[in-house]
Amino acid sequence: MKKLLFFALAFIFLATSAQGKTLKMALDADPESMDPHVQLSGGMLQYTHLCFDPLIRWTKDMKFEPRLATKWERIDDLTVRFYLREGVKFHSGNTFTAADVAWTMDRLKKSEDFKGLFTSFAEPKIIDDYTIDIITTEPYPLVENMATYIFPLDSKFYTGTDEKGLPKDAIVKTEYSFANQNQSGTGPFYVESREQGVKMVYKRFADYWDKDSKGNVSEIILTPIKENATRTAALLSGGVDFIAPVPPQDFDRLSTNKDINLVSMAGSRIITFQLNQKRKPEFANLKVRQAIIAAIDNAGIVAKLMKGTATAAQQQGPEGFDGYVEGLTPRFDLAKAKQLMKEAGFEKGFEATMIAPNNRYVNDEKIAEAVVSMLSKIGIKVSLKTMPKAQYWDEFDAQVADIQMIGWHSDTEDSANYSEYLLMCPNKDTGKGQYNSGNYCNAKLDELVNQANVENDRVKRRALLQEVEKIAYEDAAYVPLHWQNLSWAAKKGVDIEPVVNIMDFPYLGDLVVE
Amino acid sequence: MFAFTVRRIIQAIIVMLIISFIGFALKQSVGDPVRELTGISVSAAERDAIREKLGLNDPFLIQYGRFLKGAMQGNIGQSFFYKKPAMEVILNKAPATIELVMCCTFLIVVLSIPMGIYSAIYPKRLLSRLIMGLSTIGVSVPIFLIAILLIYVFAIELNWLPSYGRGETVNVWGWESGLLTLDGLRHLILPTTALTALMLPLFVRLIRSEMMEVLETEYVKFAWAKGLPRMRIWFVHAFKNTLLPVITVGGVQIGTMIAFTILTETVFQWGGLGFLFLEAVERADTSLLVAYLIFVGIIFVVVNTAVDIIYGLVNPMVRITGRK
Numbered sequence: 001m002k003k004l005l006f007f008a009l010a011f012i013f014l015a016t017s018a019q020g021k022t023l024k025m026a027l028d029a030d031p032e033s034m035d036p037h038v039q040l041s042g043g044m045l046q047y048t049h050l051c052f053d054p055l056i057r058w059t060k061d062m063k064f065e066p067r068l069a070t071k072w073e074r075i076d077d078l079t080v081r082f083y084l085r086e087g088v089k090f091h092s093g094n095t096f097t098a099a100d101v102a103w104t105m106d107r108l109k110k111s112e113d114f115k116g117l118f119t120s121f122a123e124p125k126i127i128d129d130y131t132i133d134i135i136t137t138e139p140y141p142l143v144e145n146m147a148t149y150i151f152p153l154d155s156k157f158y159t160g161t162d163e164k165g166l167p168k169d170a171i172v173k174t175e176y177s178f179a180n181q182n183q184s185g186t187g188p189f190y191v192e193s194r195e196q197g198v199k200m201v202y203k204r205f206a207d208y209w210d211k212d213s214k215g216n217v218s219e220i221i222l223t224p225i226k227e228n229a230t231r232t233a234a235l236l237s238g239g240v241d242f243i244a245p246v247p248p249q250d251f252d253r254l255s256t257n258k259d260i261n262l263v264s265m266a267g268s269r270i271i272t273f274q275l276n277q278k279r280k281p282e283f284a285n286l287k288v289r290q291a292i293i294a295a296i297d298n299a300g301i302v303a304k305l306m307k308g309t310a311t312a313a314q315q316q317g318p319e320g321f322d323g324y325v326e327g328l329t330p331r332f333d334l335a336k337a338k339q340l341m342k343e344a345g346f347e348k349g350f351e352a353t354m355i356a357p358n359n360r361y362v363n364d365e366k367i368a369e370a371v372v373s374m375l376s377k378i379g380i381k382v383s384l385k386t387m388p389k390a391q392y393w394d395e396f397d398a399q400v401a402d403i404q405m406i407g408w409h410s411d412t413e414d415s416a417n418y419s420e421y422l423l424m425c426p427n428k429d430t431g432k433g434q435y436n437s438g439n440y441c442n443a444k445l446d447e448l449v450n451q452a453n454v455e456n457d458r459v460k461r462r463a464l465l466q467e468v469e470k471i472a473y474e475d476a477a478y479v480p481l482h483w484q485n486l487s488w489a490a491k492k493g494v495d496i497e498p499v500v501n502i503m504d505f506p507y508l509g510d511l512v513v514e
Numbered sequence: 515m516f517a518f519t520v521r522r523i524i525q526a527i528i529v530m531l532i533i534s535f536i537g538f539a540l541k542q543s544v545g546d547p548v549r550e551l552t553g554i555s556v557s558a559a560e561r562d563a564i565r566e567k568l569g570l571n572d573p574f575l576i577q578y579g580r581f582l583k584g585a586m587q588g589n590i591g592q593s594f595f596y597k598k599p600a601m602e603v604i605l606n607k608a609p610a611t612i613e614l615v616m617c618c619t620f621l622i623v624v625l626s627i628p629m630g631i632y633s634a635i636y637p638k639r640l641l642s643r644l645i646m647g648l649s650t651i652g653v654s655v656p657i658f659l660i661a662i663l664l665i666y667v668f669a670i671e672l673n674w675l676p677s678y679g680r681g682e683t684v685n686v687w688g689w690e691s692g693l694l695t696l697d698g699l700r701h702l703i704l705p706t707t708a709l710t711a712l713m714l715p716l717f718v719r720l721i722r723s724e725m726m727e728v729l730e731t732e733y734v735k736f737a738w739a740k741g742l743p744r745m746r747i748w749f750v751h752a753f754k755n756t757l758l759p760v761i762t763v764g765g766v767q768i769g770t771m772i773a774f775t776i777l778t779e780t781v782f783q784w785g786g787l788g789f790l791f792l793e794a795v796e797r798a799d800t801s802l803l804v805a806y807l808i809f810v811g812i813i814f815v816v817v818n819t820a821v822d823i824i825y826g827l828v829n830p831m832v833r834i835t836g837r838k
Contacts, residue, residue: 026678112552112563116555173564176598198679226780229662230665230782230783233670234783237669239669239678389549390550390796391545394549397558435554
């Protein structure tokens with residue numbers, strides 16, 4: 001009898017616990033704030049996807065999927081009409097309407113980090129409670145891409161003043177603000193507690209609108225673990241269920257472990273070197289630039305240094321992006337590189353300087369060292385200086401070296417973004433070419449990107465962007481290395497495969513845990 | 515004693531001023547905090563506006579003056595990353611480090627004294643050789659390696675102990691303690707072992723060599739000759755005099771431990787001060803860095819003062835000369 005009772009109790013316990021799963025997760029960083037508009041970073045976007053919902057979001061195959069907007073249509077060159085989901089509640093209990101979308105867009109334009117992305121957006125027009133027109137000041141093909149950044153905030157919740165008499169909607173980067181410590185969105189989770197840099201606890205929102213989602217995680221405990229070895233150890237020892245990113249040196253070990261589920265895919269962050277044509281007249285010579293690209297075995301770097309956890313690149317945007325050109329061939333060819341140097345009149349080579357960060361990109365310092373030794377084979381003697389990222393960007397901006405490393409991820413998940421920041425002629429007024437330390441400048445390329453930016457016809461636009469990639473390829477405008485892979489690992493039974501994506505925002509609301 | 519204390523406080527203030535000045539001078543070269551506070555696509559003009567707002571564009575001396583003025587009112591700066599006063603952030607993290615260091619200190623005292631004395635009295639015995647051999651390894655193997663090894667064996671392979679974090683903590687009068695829960699204690703074992711493994715050999719060797727020296731002195735020989743019981747000779751006559759240099763070194767080492775448990779804390783994701791420091795450097799959270807340097811400076815001054823006082827208590831000769 002006692003035994004029976006015990007089993008009955010055990011069964012009840014199991015049955016009840018089956019409904020609520022806790023996911024212990026270790027990422028390399030936690031969000032900088034609870035205010036989604038305070039900073040534009042990977043950690044913040046991951047958080048925003050948990051606690052807020054975008055109007056629409058990216059699917060795994062780079063298409064759009066409805067979230068708070070159920071459908072949308074282009075009305076004219078400047079306007080896209082979004083039809084909003086009805087019956088959606090915020091965490092505070094307020095009802096979500098078009099006014100929240102308009103309010104959020106207004107706030108985005110006040111945010112130092114987001115305003116740049118929303119410059120071509122005019123004030124949206126509310127048609128009724130569940131219809132809103134998003135209007136741009138000029139034809140703008142990326143309205144949908146940008147709608148993935150519009151995570152409606154609870155405008156009632158963030159309006160007014162807090163106990164300290166400060167406005168609740170203030171966006172504050174370095175001090176206390178209401179929005180830095182309180183949160184109300186429509187997302188699958190809300191923040192239950194947060195100890196910055198130590199632990200963050202999310203709880204599932206009982207009134208979450210998406211009842212079709214199979215997600216069964218009722219609690220997420222996020223621990224930021226920056227140290228690679230420690231993060232892997234936490235997963236292997238069962239301390240956590242889910243880690244990201246997976247350090248390259250642990251790929252083999254985790255992928256052969258039958259209790260671990262490792263998922264990786266090519267990311268969209270391109271790692272490149274820029275050759276400064278202004279500082280170094282030699283780099284203004286096309287043949288020299290071609291020789292440098294031919295001398296660098298980027299597939300070898302991927303295989304050896306990155307242990308296969310990257311994808312060798314010949315262009316900026318990865319496959320799936322509009323500008324992607326099929327069949328740009330790898331250019332590594334040492335003999336040809338030497339030949340090109342000879343033709344350019346630098347058979348004896350020359351000296352150059354190089355800088356690279358040592359804690360920003362995966363294996364950044366080692367990659368730079370490898371490239372230095374590869375360049376020495378065609379007579380280019382490079383003196384390399386590496387430094388932590390906190391010091392790197394000022395040096396990068398000041399263009400202190402002839403060759404500078406930079407990685408770029410497109411905020412808009414679109415090819416034009418790379419060229420705008422990295423390849424267009426530097427222009428202080430328009431802000432174009434802000435990170436073009438190679439000083440590559442090609443009027444044709446600028447013209448094409450500008451055209452693409454106002455071309456609403458997807459097919460025409462794709463042709464323009466592909467043309468851009470081809471020009472950069474022919475011109476040897478910069479040295480492409482690889483796209484870093486994204487990677488996640490989880491215990492068996494935590495089905496991460498369907499919820500991770502190339503943007504690196506796992507949709508944990510839909511995560512199924514056995 | 516009063517004059518001594520006053521002199522000490524004045525010294526401390528001067529030391530703090532120097533530390534803050536050096537910290538401030540260093541802070542310029544750590545990097546630009548605004549870069550860490552903004553996304554990469556934010557325009558240069560926008561970034562400069564933030565810098566202006568935070569007062570980072572002001573000349574060095576104006577910034578330093580503003581800092582001193584704030585410090586006078588008990589405000590040693592604002593952590594940009596934590597969006598809170600730096601002192602609050604530091605005090606929040608301090609318990610983690612202090613508990614770790616306390617446990618290590620306890621272990622070191624309990625282990626190093628018997629081990630040191632034993633290997634000094636019986637230097638030729640097998641156990642002594644074993645102790646010395648192990649301590650050589652302890653001194654020469656980097657703590658990072660010890661820590662990783664511990665994690666590998668006890669967390670991953672045997673799965674006995676957790677590999678990261680502090681576990682469950684309880685709040686006792688504002689002090690987040692991990693010492694009072696089973697989970698917290700389990701989390702404490704590996705980091706404590708790693709840090710102890712680093713510090714213990716130093717003390718064992720120190721006690722041993724000091725003790726061996728003392729055992730050779732005339733007065734100990736005289737004590738033997740007088741036929742005193744050996745326990746009395748070893749512990750009362752010899753060991754007491756061994757303690758002086760050990761306390762001096764120990765004091766400095768405890769300060770070092772508090773300030774520089776950095777590696778241990780990083781490997782074990784131990785949310786204490788060392789960890790905080792490393793992260794602050796990485797994020798160029800410069801005002802937090804300055805605050806941290808000052809905090810550590812205060813600890814050093816306090817610990818050294820305490821060491822001087824204890825020194826005086828153990829050896830009255832020192833106290834008399836100090837009073838001159």
